[in-house]
Amino acid sequence: MLKLSSSISSIRFLNFNSPSIISYPSFKFPTTLKTTMTHSPNFSIHSSNSSPAITAEEPQVAPPKPKPQHPWLIVGLGNPGKKYNGTRHNVGFEMVDAIAESEGISITNVNFKALLGRGFIGNVPIMLAKPQTFMNSSGESVGAIVSYYKIPLKQVLVIYDDLDLPFAKLRLLPKGGHGGHNGMRSIIDRLKGSRDFPRLRIGIGRPPGRMDAVNFVLRPFNKQEREELEFTFQHGTEAIRILLLEGFDKSATFVNSSKAMEQLG
Numbered sequence: 001m002l003k004l005s006s007s008i009s010s011i012r013f014l015n016f017n018s019p020s021i022i023s024y025p026s027f028k029f030p031t032t033l034k035t036t037m038t039h040s041p042n043f044s045i046h047s048s049n050s051s052p053a054i055t056a057e058e059p060q061v062a063p064p065k066p067k068p069q070h071p072w073l074i075v076g077l078g079n080p081g082k083k084y085n086g087t088r089h090n091v092g093f094e095m096v097d098a099i100a101e102s103e104g105i106s107i108t109n110v111n112f113k114a115l116l117g118r119g120f121i122g123n124v125p126i127m128l129a130k131p132q133t134f135m136n137s138s139g140e141s142v143g144a145i146v147s148y149y150k151i152p153l154k155q156v157l158v159i160y161d162d163l164d165l166p167f168a169k170l171r172l173l174p175k176g177g178h179g180g181h182n183g184m185r186s187i188i189d190r191l192k193g194s195r196d197f198p199r200l201r202i203g204i205g206r207p208p209g210r211m212d213a214v215n216f217v218l219r220p221f222n223k224q225e226r227e228e229l230e231f232t233f234q235h236g237t238e239a240i241r242i243l244l245l246e247g248f249d250k251s252a253t254f255v256n257s258s259k260a261m262e263q264l265g
Contacts, residue, residue, distance in 0.1 A: 069124075069125060070125075070149070070150065070151050070152060070155060071118070071124075071125040071126055071127045071149065071151065071155070072121075072124060072125070072126045072127070072151075072155045072156075072157065072244055073126075073127045073129060073142075073145060073146065073149070073151050073155065073156045073157070074096060074099065074126055074127065074128050074129070074157045074159070074240065075092075075096070075129045075130075075131065075138075075142055075156070075157065075158045075159065075187075076092035076093045076094070076095050076096030076097075076128075076129070076130050076159045076160075077092035077093070077131065077135060077138050077158065077159065077160040077161075077183040077184075078090035078091075078092050078093035078094075078130065078131075078135065079134050079135050080130075080132040080134065084218070086220045086221065087217065087218050087219060087220050088161055088204040088216065088217045088218070088219060088220075088221065089135060089161055089217040089218055090161075091159075091160075091161045091202045091204060091229070092158075092159040092160045092161060092183075092202070093130050094229070094233065095159045095200070095202060095233055095236050095237075096128050096129070096130055096159065098233035098234070098236070098237050099128060099237050099240060100117055100119075100128055102237050103119055103120070103121055103126075104119065105117040105118070105119035105126075105128055107128055107130060110132075112129075112141050112144040112145045112148070113131060113132055113133050113140055113141040113144070114129045114130060114131045114132055114133075114141040114145065115129070115130040115132060116128065116129055116145075121240070121241055121244045121245065122241070122244065122245045124244045124245065126244070127145070127149070129141065129142070129145060135182060135183045136182040136183065136186055137186055138183040138184075138186045138187055139185075139186035139187040139188070139189055139190030139191070140186070140190065142156070142158070142187045142190060142191075143187070143190030143191060146191065153191065153194055153196050153197040154196070154197065154198070156197040156198070157197070157198050157199065157200060157240070157243070158184065158187060158197065158198075158199045158200075159199070159200045159201075159202065159236075160181060160183055160184060160199070160200075160201065160202070161181075161201075161202055161203075161204045161217065162179070162181070162201040162202060162203055162204065163204060163205070163206060163207075163213060163216075163217070164179070164203075164206075165201055165202070165203025165204075165205075166203045166205065167203050167204060167205035167225065167228070168202075168203060168225070168228045168229055168231070168232040169202075169203040169232075170200060170201065170202060170203070170232065170235060170236055170239065170255050171200070171201045171203075171255065171256075172198065172199075172200050172201075172239060172243070172248075172251055172252045172255045172256075173198065173199055173201070173252075174196075174198050174248055174252075175195050175196045175197060175198065175199075176195055176199065177195055184199070198243075198248065200236060200239070200240070202232065202236070204217065235255075238254070239251050239254055239255050242254050
């Protein structure tokens, strides 16, 4: 119980309806109360039948601001212009177009030497890019986008054609080299030699007979191939959705297990 160090000989209480002055003759604060007041400037003393209680107001702490979420950059490789529409070397462009159609994203902005579209997959922000530099200089566009938006390389997915995969098959990798693909070579060079970014490879098959690879990749698909590719684009779009929402491992399992089942069938 808090005890006062001296008695109070007389107290006249203030009447708030009159300008009377309250007087406290021979009144002193106890030492313990003075200390409390010094360290707790925001306090109140409540009258009660028991000992007076001293309470301090808790400081208001603002909640931490959420960190800004970097978008995923999804890049499809190809060559610009009508001359190259529908050719094997442009399946990266077509895969990005399939994602845009599925998610309702318009790829109409022109910046960083690329056609760009922005939107979401689920609650994950994404940027879709189709470099307009021609295949062998794709890194000029990709490097500029990554640098400007400070996108982590683990969130840069590059989609491109692959001669070494069976036609219409997909393979998702967490990182790797360029494998002789000039578009990928350009991107790695512009990213200061880093290969630590995921990529989705789309098989276009091998050139028949002795046909030169350069001529083969610039050939269009026939009707049967085009029908098969439509399934591949649907499959790839779902794989990318899983990648962004559930992680790389689940997406890779989805791609690889589907491939294995198709081979068994």
